[in-house]
Amino acid sequence: MSELARLSINSETIKQWSLEELVAGCVEAGVPGVAPWREPVAAYGLQRAARLIRDAGLAVTSLCRGGFYTVAEPTARKAALDDNRRAIDEAAELNCPVLVLVSGGLGDQDRDLKGARIRVAEALAELAPYAGERGVTLAIEPLHPMFCSDRCVVSTLSQAIDLALPFPAEQVGVVVDTYHCWWEPDLEAQIRRAGETGRLALFQVADWITPLPEGVLLGRGQLGDGHVPLREIRRLVDATGHDGPVEVEIFNAGMRARDGAEVLAEVVQRYRDHLV
Template identity: 85%
Template sequence: MSDLARLSINSETIKQWSLEELVAGCVEAGVPGIAPWREPVQEYGVERAAWLIRDAGLTVTSLCRGGFYTAAEPVQRRAALDDNLRAIDEAAALNCPVLVLVSGGLGADDRDLVGARRRVADALAELAPYAGERGVQLAIEPLHPMYCSDRCVVSTLAQALDLAEPFPAEQVGVVVDTYHSWWDPELDVQVRRAGETGRLALFQVADWVTPLPEGVLLGRGQLGDGHVPLREIRELVDSTGHDGPVEVEIFNPALWARNGAEVLTEVIQRYRDHLV
């Protein structure tokens, strides 16, 4: 088996490439999986994108992303839920098993964190049965606590698993993302909990570098450039019996400014050096 057999490239890692370029580049490099974001798929056309990826022999490991359903205002909330239903349909059309969910944060004047988290649970109650019917597993992604106010009120793997547990595992699981969870003192316990309950839907990797750049959303580090024990976390994930894709998702303008083929070559080498 190739040492790249589990590797998947999230489209944001090489954002400068079009969907066609990403597909062609991964085929040429021997990378078997891709994880597109919804925007390039929608721009290309969902059915057309499905044909492109299928014809190239690649696997879609996840679709990014759904979520952002914490609004308290009814019209906004309904619009967000409808968009998530469309995202589930898009994932199904791509033969993609996992839709990543980032919950959303608080409104400009909202201080009701408990209420926002309750609305996340309410949204899952509506979305999970539909996802199950379409053969798509919703994957709750906890984000680092620094994103709690504006992007994600779910900050730990334990919180994500608590939200997932009322639903069948095939409907709702969790994402283990090294960038967001490497710091968590309960990481070992919660990764094992996710594995034991069949809810470890997706494993994503990026590094944490310091000092954080201005605009931390785009501050993910190239593999091996930071403090995350990438191989150790991969081994922890594998110890649960999970043998799914290892998806590289790096938001970094310095990578986006470079030649896409060079970035892919570097990512593959870093993956070999720090994860295989």
């Protein structure tokens, strides 16, 4: 098996590229998988995008993203759930097995964290059967606690697994993202638990650099530039029997300002150096 056989490039890693450029670049570099976000897919056209990727012989490893359904106001909540159904349909059209979910945070002056987390569970109960009928797994991504207020009230892998367990494993799983979970004191046990319960739907990688760049959202580090024991975490994931893609998802303003082909070549080399 090629050492790149499980590598996938998330479109946010080389956001300066169009979907067409990303597909062509991955084919040329021998990267077998891509993980587009919904926005570039919509800009290109859903059916056109599905055909483009399929004809290139690439796999779509995940679609980002669904979620953001912690809102309580009925009209806004209905709109969020409807948008998630559209995202599930888009994933199915792309022959993509995984829709990544970022739960959403708290509204202005909202302090009801418990209530927001309850609404996440309620949304999953409504969306999981719909996803299952379309062959798509909803993958709950816990985000680092610094994002709890504005983006994601699910902050640990344990919380994500707990939310997934009431549903069939093929309907709801979890994302292990090294950037968000590397710090967790019980990470090894939770990765093992995700594997034992069949919930490990997706493995994403990026590094944590210090100091964090201004604007934390774009502060993920290139593989090998920070503190995350990338190869060690991959070994934990592989030990569960998970043999799915290793998806590189790096939000980094500096990388986005560079030539896309240069960035892709560097990512491939860093993957070899730090994850293979």
